[in-house]
Amino acid sequence: MLSAKDAERKGLGRTVETSAAEESWALYDREQMQRRILFSLFALLTGGVVLCCVAGCRSLPPSMPPSQWNAQEARGAQVFEQYCARCHYATSTRGKHGPGLQALTKLRSMPSGAPPTDDRLTDVILHGHGMMPATALTDSQLKDLLAYLHTL
Numbered sequence: 001m002l003s004a005k006d007a008e009r010k011g012l013g014r015t016v017e018t019s020a021a022e023e024s025w026a027l028y029d030r031e032q033m034q035r036r037i038l039f040s041l042f043a044l045l046t047g048g049v050v051l052c053c054v055a056g057c058r059s060l061p062p063s064m065p066p067s068q069w070n071a072q073e074a075r076g077a078q079v080f081e082q083y084c085a086r087c088h089y090a091t092s093t094r095g096k097h098g099p100g101l102q103a104l105t106k107l108r109s110m111p112s113g114a115p116p117t118d119d120r121l122t123d124v125i126l127h128g129h130g131m132m133p134a135t136a137l138t139d140s141q142l143k144d145l146l147a148y149l150h151t152l
């Protein structure tokens with residue numbers, strides 16, 4: 001029920017003789033307001049959770065620092081410098097001529113939507129893909145490069 005104080009705050013003034021009709025109106029108002037506030041809170045919370053999810057998915061695991069590369073990964077980095085670096089950033093998702101390759105093999109899919117398996121990478125590298133030209137590599141260059149791509 002509406003207390004005298006509430007009625008005063010709401011500016012109903014006549015605290016003693018507030019009619020039943022007025023009282024129920026004020027009550028209805030307050031309930032509606034509460035429902036609105038609850039709904040807003042709920043919307044904010046849901047929005048927050050969705051935002052966090054999106055941000056969380058975007059924050060990629062960091063690339064392995066060069067000091068931790070093994071010999072094969074270091075050789076692969078040289079192959080990358082020679083054949084890929086002019087079109088791709090390795091440790092960023094920023095695009096150059098092609099997409100940035102940070103965390104490439106840790107993602108569920110590559111920009112094309114294909115999973116970043118070694119088979120698929122080999123195919124893209126040796127045969128090209130869309131605007132990306134094919135690159136002719138020896139077997140050992142390819143193996144080194146794949147090892148390096150896994151450090152990104």
Ligand code: HEC
Binds near residue numbers: 087110111113131
């Ligand atoms: C002349 C520029 C160029 C060079 C050199 C190049 N790329 Fe690309 N790369 C691209 C472009 C452009 C795309 C986007 C292709 C598309 O989907 O149309 C791409 C896409 C890719 C993709 C994503 C494929 C997918 O399925 O989404 C990978 C992985 C990749 N390149 C790796 C490499 C590697 C490794 C090398 C070195 C052997 C390399 N690229 C050399 C331009 C290049």
